Amino acid sequence: MLDLVAVAFWAMLPAYVPNNAAVLAGGGAPIDGGRTMGGRRLLGDGKTWRGTAVGTLVGVLLAQGLNLLAPILSRTIGVDLPTFPLAAAVGLALGAMLGDIGASFLKRRTGRERGAAFPVVDQLDFVAGALVCTALFDLAWFTDIFTLPVVGVVVVLTPVLHVATNGIAYLLGLKDEPY
Ligand code: CTP
Ligand code: MG
Secondary structure, eight states: OHHHHHHHHHHHHHHHHHHHHHHHHOOSSBTTTTOEETTEESSOTTSBHHHHHHHHHHHHHHHHHHHHHHHHHHHHHTOOOOOOOHHHHHHHHHHHHHHHHHHHHHHHHTTOOTTOOOTTHHHHHHHHHHHHHHHHHOHHHHHHHOOHHHHHHHHHHHHHHHHHHHHHHHHTTSSSSOO
8 A cells, every 4th residue: 555655646746746846937018918818718727838848857856756656755764766767757747837828718618717726626626737748748657657546545635735736835935825
């Protein structure tokens, strides 16, 4: 069980970090360029080119760091932690950003203003995006690492981590809302 949690957390790290990096790097031109659909913004000012690019890059670079750490850490804790091929790293990081962007699209369509909470979607949008993109970019690696039990742990563990990290970011004044 602890092995499962360790692998799930490790394998998702390149997907967890991009959204937090985007919060720090955000600003500048919105992706939707101000365009609207049905009287509401397509995505809103909270989804920017800079935040998305920096978030993706940070996730991919983190995966390279984890690749260096994996052998040593695996031996130390006695768990076989996976390394990330480049396609998988890009899938996890870019997919997390795209999932979050997709959620903003849904938020605007359902009348939610920028920053409004969308429970469950807020916590799992980037998981869905990361898993789908990783499967598309490197199916062999995806099926090898994200077994059904690992995916199960990810789906349970991620909302807990998401609420905790966003709460901390809010208390530190880095984020406007605690979700
Ligand atoms: N951010 C960004 N680009 C992204 C994602 C996030 O620039 N692709 C930055 C923005 O500054 C954003 C902040 O990170 O305001 C917080 O992200 P998030 O909570 O996802 O956006 P919200 O502003 O809450 O907007 P939304 O309601 O659309 O989620
Ligand atoms: Mg938000």
